[in-house]
Amino acid sequence: MVIEHKWKKWVYFIIPMAGFIIFTLFPFYWMAVTSFRPDGELYRSWRAANATPFWTLSPTTEHFRDLLTNTAFLQWLMNTMFVALVATAISLVCGLFAGYALSRLKFRGSEFLGTAIFITYLVPQTLLFIPLADIIRNMQIGNTPWALILTYPTFLIPFCTWLLMGYFKTIPKELEECARIDGATRFGAMVRIVFPIAIPGILSAGIFAFTLSWNEFIYALVFLSSVEEKTVPVGVVSELIRGDIFFWGQLMAGALLGSVPMAIVYSFFVEYYVAGLTGSVKG
Amino acid sequence: MAEVVLKSVNKMYGNVQAVKDVDLHVRDKEFMVFVGPSGCGKTTTLRMIAGLEEITSGDIYIGERLVNELPPMDRDIAMVFQNYALYPHKSVYDNMAFGLRMRKFPKPEIEKRVKDAADILDIEMLLHRKPRQLSGGQRQRVALGRAIVRHPQLFLFDEPLSNLDAKLRVQMRVELKRLHERLETTAVYVTHDQVEAMTLGDRVVVMKDGLVQQVGEPLELYNQPKNKFVAGFIGSPAMNFVEISIAAESGGLWANNAAFQIKVPPAKLEALRPKVGKQVTLGIRPEALQIANGSTPVESSFQASVEVIEPLGSEILLNVRCGTNDMVARVDPSIRVKLHENIRLALDPARLQFFDSDCELAL
Numbered sequence: 049m050v051i052e053h054k055w056k057k058w059v060y061f062i063i064p065m066a067g068f069i070i071f072t073l074f075p076f077y078w079m080a081v082t083s084f085r086p087d088g089e090l091y092r093s094w095r096a097a098n099a100t101p102f103w104t105l106s107p108t109t110e111h112f113r114d115l116l117t118n119t120a121f122l123q124w125l126m127n128t129m130f131v132a133l134v135a136t137a138i139s140l141v142c143g144l145f146a147g148y149a150l151s152r153l154k155f156r157g158s159e160f161l162g163t164a165i166f167i168t169y170l171v172p173q174t175l176l177f178i179p180l181a182d183i184i185r186n187m188q189i190g191n192t193p194w195a196l197i198l199t200y201p202t203f204l205i206p207f208c209t210w211l212l213m214g215y216f217k218t219i220p221k222e223l224e225e226c227a228r229i230d231g232a233t234r235f236g237a238m239v240r241i242v243f244p245i246a247i248p249g250i251l252s253a254g255i256f257a258f259t260l261s262w263n264e265f266i267y268a269l270v271f272l273s274s275v276e277e278k279t280v281p282v283g284v285v286s287e288l289i290r291g292d293i294f295f296w297g298q299l300m301a302g303a304l305l306g307s308v309p310m311a312i313v314y315s316f317f318v319e320y321y322v323a324g325l326t327g328s329v330k331g
Numbered sequence: 332m333a334e335v336v337l338k339s340v341n342k343m344y345g346n347v348q349a350v351k352d353v354d355l356h357v358r359d360k361e362f363m364v365f366v367g368p369s370g371c372g373k374t375t376t377l378r379m380i381a382g383l384e385e386i387t388s389g390d391i392y393i394g395e396r397l398v399n400e401l402p403p404m405d406r407d408i409a410m411v412f413q414n415y416a417l418y419p420h421k422s423v424y425d426n427m428a429f430g431l432r433m434r435k436f437p438k439p440e441i442e443k444r445v446k447d448a449a450d451i452l453d454i455e456m457l458l459h460r461k462p463r464q465l466s467g468g469q470r471q472r473v474a475l476g477r478a479i480v481r482h483p484q485l486f487l488f489d490e491p492l493s494n495l496d497a498k499l500r501v502q503m504r505v506e507l508k509r510l511h512e513r514l515e516t517t518a519v520y521v522t523h524d525q526v527e528a529m530t531l532g533d534r535v536v537v538m539k540d541g542l543v544q545q546v547g548e549p550l551e552l553y554n555q556p557k558n559k560f561v562a563g564f565i566g567s568p569a570m571n572f573v574e575i576s577i578a579a580e581s582g583g584l585w586a587n588n589a590a591f592q593i594k595v596p597p598a599k600l601e602a603l604r605p606k607v608g609k610q611v612t613l614g615i616r617p618e619a620l621q622i623a624n625g626s627t628p629v630e631s632s633f634q635a636s637v638e639v640i641e642p643l644g645s646e647i648l649l650n651v652r653c654g655t656n657d658m659v660a661r662v663d664p665s666i667r668v669k670l671h672e673n674i675r676l677a678l679d680p681a682r683l684q685f686f687d688s689d690c691e692l693a694l
């Protein structure tokens with residue numbers, strides 16, 4: 049791209065971009081500032097003479113200390129991590145094989161099956177949790193992490209299957225055929241050639257699945273009741289909002305700490321993740 | 332070392348018959364080329380030999396062994412694909428070693444074979460690169476290398492040169508031929524380029540609409556095509572076809588149409604006698620047409636006007652019009668003609684070919 053006039057670059061690129069970045073990042077900034085703000089400032093009117101709504105003059109870590117000592121936040125964090133990791137792993141494995149089969153194997157009804165899987169993804173969770181609650185109760189796994197580990201795949205598997213199916217379709221089938229001539233079985237060609245090439249797709253499916261499980265709210269709210277079994281989103285909201293009292297400092301501290309693992313995951317895999325969404329493979 | 336035999340092989344895709352009753356015998360060490368227009372079933376036939384496509388009916392043997400039910404890995408073949416199909420996540424070395432590793436060759440043997448193949452193909456300095464860091468021609472070589480390290484019984488090629496530019500294609504063609512002479516492995520090669528077919532093939536199979544039209548050595552196809560399709564497909568520029576009627580006059584046979592009258596050469600008399608009074612198609616190779624001189628008999632020449640002149644350096648192509656027929660003549664580059672000039676063209680009577688106008692078979 050050649051830009052001849054400086055002002056054009058400002059008008060068409062820098063200013064809109066800056067606006068967009070501010071728009072996107074402001075909530076995170078607000079969350080961070082709030083979590084470090086002492087209670088005195090938090091509940092002061094905006095119209096007060098010494099109000100500093102966009103920054104704080106006396107940052108404090110008291111909300112973090114409160115959160116970690118007076119609530120089961122660390123336990124929630126562990127629960128969320130466990131549920132998200134296991135649910136993601138299950139969904140990825142199922143999605144890998146299902147996506148491969150739907151993209152490569154021609155069997156009667158394969159098209160229909162693909163569409164059917166997609167439709168299950170469209171069923172809203174707010175509807176699905178009612179029958180699922182019944183199943184959970186019958187299996188007597190209510191109020192355990194397994195209630196979530198087994199229900200999250202209901203939306204994660206269709207999601208992973210579709211994302212991976214699309215990715216597998218971009219991999220030329222000659223690669224596998226060549227591997228089969230070279231001495232691999234169909235399964236061997238899939239594991240040794242297709243899966244390694246699909247790593248960007250697999251990673252982005254994994255990251256997405258992990259994010260969805262990490263942030264999931266409804267199932268976690270409905271299927272878990274005791275405080276120490278809760279996940280971060282539900283725990284923070286149910287324990288730090290008492291009636292109409294909002295413990296804003298701790299809420300925001302919880303939200304901030306809760307997003308740290310996600311930020312780490314994303315920053316690690318961002319390249320793969322972009323490649324998985326946009327890229328295809330060139331032989 | 333193996334021969335390949337196809338016995339009435341058919342392939343149906345739903346209701347589409349892609350390959351019809353193909354019978355073929357590829358001899359040991361032979362370089363057999365399949366050629367034909369797009370969609371004629373060349374690739375399908377090759378893939379059936381490879382075991383990548385199921386056979387609807389018929390039998391395929393590779394070196395005495397019936398392979399109908401054998402998976403590709405057990406057929407002891409190697410295939411080079413049009414898009415090369417290099418494994419993008421593996422280095423050139425690992426690409427070439429993959430087949431040997433899958434077959435559990437000892438490490439020193441793998442190393443030796445890869446080095447040897449790299450040496451033959453002149454790609455030693457690329458062994459550590461990834462496929463995406465290679466040019467088209469280099470990828471092509473790696474794909475070849477991956478095939479030859481295996482020392483298979485049979486090589487299969489599906490248009491391996493069609494993604495290369497014209498110059499590189501000619502160069503790789505020569506190299507492929509040299510490679511085949513050196514390795515002496517039976518090869519089946521698919522192309523839609525008839526020049527490639529003629530230069531590479533020990534024998535050539537011409538296909539159309541899933542049917543084998545003719546199998547033969549390149550010059551046999553050129554000089555004795557079995558039907559009008561083969562005659563028109565092989566050779567560039569293509570053979571000229573003129574609709575004529577056969578008449579018996581003054582002791583001989585004559586090929587007539589509105590614009591010319593030519594005496595049928597003695598060798599064809601027998602075949603054409605039953606066609607007296609009927610339409611047939613006359614086929615004339617461009618090089619069988621020359622500018623007439625004083626000694627040319629009238630009975631083998633005709634008048635035509637020059638429409639387009641293509642001077643190619645080593646020869647000149649004259650697009651001429653004779654009555655309603657357009658023809659191409661390939662003449663000596665020293666000849667001077669002008670556009671729209673009326674010239675007299677002489678036919679080489681020994682090189683005329685006649686085809687039945689209905690069934691298109693050679694007469």
Ligand SMILES: Nc1ncnc2c1ncn2[C@@H]1O[C@H](COP(=O)(O)OP(=O)(O)OP(=O)(O)O)[C@@H](O)[C@H]1O
Nearest residue numbers: 344347349367368369370371372373374375376523
């Ligand atoms: N998977 C398929 N499903 C249905 N029809 C197919 C399939 N593969 C090939 N065909 C049909 O079979 C016929 C032969 O195809 P094939 O690929 O063998 O042609 P080809 O001779 O290799 O042509 P090209 O020179 O274009 O590669 C074509 O009419 C094609 O449409």
Ligand SMILES: [Mg+2]
Nearest residue numbers: 373374375489
């Ligand atoms: Mg083809």
